[in-house]
Amino acid sequence: MKGKSGQIQFMFFGFLFLLFSALISTAAISEGVFPVGHDIILFGVSVMAFCNAYLYPQFKENDERSKRIREKGMFVSYFFILSYMIILMGLFQFNLINLSGYQTVSVLAAMTMMTVFITFVVISKRY
Structure with missing residues (x-):
């Protein structure tokens, strides 16, 4: 039951x-100022909490499998994050967005x- 309570807590916070x-x-959309900034951060934290709820049973043991998931997840995420930055630079360069x-x-x-x-979740399904 202890494992379920951790998942329930993550789901609640998510x-x-x-x-x-x-x-x-x-509120931000109705004022015409979307994205404010912290609203997007809260959404990211929500996704993180839902992912942790899914990953909690696997990560609580901190075994070789969970270490491998973290390692591969960070490696794959690096390239996605680098891609985000390159795309954002192009969007700013050509004035397609104004943030x-x-x-x-x-x-x-x-x-x-x-x-x-999300990469942790996807990789945990593979391993």
Whole structure:
């Protein structure tokens, strides 16, 4: 039962952060200032919590398999994150998007969090 309580906690926080993100995003869209920055971070934390809920039974033991998932996940995520940065640089260069520094860093941080943990989930299904 101990493993289930950890998963339930992650699910609870995932839904809580998703609700906060939805509320802030709705307010930001109605004001015409989306993305604010912290709304995207909250969404990224929500995705991270849901991924941790799925991964909790596998990662709580910290065995060789979980270490391998983390290692491969970080390796694959590196290339995705590098791709995000290259795409963002091109979008800024050709003035296709107009974001402040805070918004840009928030988008990159959220995408990094989501990429790493989604990659962990995908790799955990393979191994």
